[in-house]
Amino acid sequence: MSGHPSHKAESPDSRESASQLGMVWAQTTKGVIGRGxxxxxxxxxxxxxxxxxxxxxPVIMGRKTWESFPPKYRPLPGRTNIVVTRQEGWAGTPEAEGAVVVSSLDEALLESQFAPGNDHVWIVGGGEIYRQSMGLADVAVVTEIDSDVEGDTYAPELGEHWRRESTDPAEGWLESKNGTKYRIATWRRTED
Incomplete structure (x- = not known):
């Protein structure tokens, strides 16, 4: 799909996988992805x-992203929810129920290879997990929201090794039922 080998955890076994690693997020025109x-x-x-x-x-996320979902939506249905945390003992708490808990992104990527639907693995947040994934991911699907709200968490910058492959719509914006304008951009990583 991406024209180059997929990038996974450093273990030789996982490097042989044909999975596509993607990142998905929504951001404002100023790059805000979250507040509080x-x-x-x-x-x-x-x-x-x-x-x-x-x-x-499978979806991979940090603990704070997991905890940002309302409890009735945890785990995200129809997906293996892999949560990365350095917090000792968190896996045994009621908040972790339904999550596959690991302590590093490498462990999460390895764990994802045993999950259903592992031909596509999605990084879903937050900011630190996105930064760690930037050099590994093949694709980024970014919802751009025509808003300048303030926030405290920002999207990673897709730099010179990324190119915009498509935008929906190709020109202008889609409009939500609530009047918010948005568009969805798909980016591909061009180099290792």
Whole structure:
């Protein structure tokens, strides 16, 4: 799909995998992805897009992202939810119920290879996990929201090794039922 070998954890076994590693997030035009542990907007169409993209595939996230989901949505249904945390003992807490808990991104990537739908593995947040994944991911699917709300968590910058492959719509913006304008961009990594 991406034209180059997939990039996984450093173990030789996982490098042989044909999985595509993707990152998915929504951001404002200024790059805000969160404020106070939540998304500072309400965009039902993006939640539907996120669900459609990731359902049936393993999702990898940090503990704070996991905890930002309302309890009734944890674990995200139809997906193996892999949570990375350095917090000792968290796996045994009620908050961790339904998660596959690991202590590093490398462990998460290895664990994802044993999950259903592992032909696509999705990094779903937060900021630190995205930064760690930047040199490993093949694709980034970014919902761009025409808003300048303030936030405290920012999307990673897709630099020179990434190219925008497509945007929906190709020109202008889609409009949510609530009037919010947005578009969905797909980026591909071009170099190792």
């Amino acid at each position: 542990g939540t998304m500072p907007w309400h965009l039902p169409e993006d939640l539907k897009h996120f669900s459609s993209l990731t359902t049936g595939h």
